[in-house]
Amino acid sequence: MKSISLSAATRLRRSFVKHHPDSLESCQLKRTGTKLTMQITVNNQPMAVEPPISVEALLQQLNHLEKGIALAVNSKIISRSRWESYLLSDGDHITLIKATAGG
């Protein structure tokens, strides 16, 4: 599976929004100014981001590129070596974990 391809549904929505800028399209891609955004969640917190966005770029925005972090997209673990190339899709649920004190 190619991780960088957007889902077919996302491409369709984007195309629809592009050609119907005034529509009340209720899909999660929205037109803000001239840029499209997509909705994702990070640890259950909803947020809008501008595609295309890689895992690495997202973590940079969130200021969480530190050591000791692991990440999963839709419960699938994405290893650090793939963060730069892995592009997020609309509707993705991202889990971000780190080590903490414990016995």
Place this chain on the structure above:
Amino acid sequence: MLEIADKTFSSRLFTGTGKFSNSQLMTDAIIASGSELVTMALKRVDLNEQQDNILGPLLDRQLEHNLNLLPNTSGARTADEAVYAAQLAREALGTHFVKVEIHPDPKYLLPDPIETLKACETLSAMGFAVMPYIHADPVLCKRLEEVGVAAVMPLGSPIGSNLGLKTKEFIQIIIEQSSVPVVIDAGIGSPSDAALAMEMGADAVLVNSAIAVARDPVQMAIAFKDAVIAGRRAYQAGLGGRSLQAQASSPLTAFLDDL
């Protein structure tokens, strides 16, 4: 030297990072203990909070003190959750060591043996060095060995209870039968508990609460270090047998009969 999976440990005292009042004290206590395997937990990053870096000072000294990390799967209620947590831990910390900890009931935090066995089988097959936290059940220990765990970690008493080795006789059976290292985990409340476990032939003990909540955690860490060394040495020296009847250790003063 103690060997677990591909690692060798010169200290038989493993420590945990929970419950310390601050990060520096935790670091100082763990370093004072001489421990070379340190447990930690995982949590979701809270985006609204300032970054929690409680492990930072310890991790900064990781190489200098040969500190190996043992992430746990605490919070997992099923085998699937534990497997997921272990994979995240491997990514986050770059270690294939994992302490499988599946305790669905928060009151006693006793481990679920069925889910633990399933998780250990999967994780061992995936190449993890699996160290399961379990009840002191000799039969379960043998089953865990069969699925390829790197060590077994039977409990002495419930986590954080400081009640000591309430499962002593069963731990003795486990030690006698085990072909993987036996690490006594949970409930060790005092250095004498740790020494007892080591005298019985345990390969190591894991201590967290008893050090973390002591009035002086650094001194307590040193006390545990000494107790584990003493207990191990006593085990190797071979304890004398016990009997209810006295066995004289001085020559009876027979010459007094001459008076």
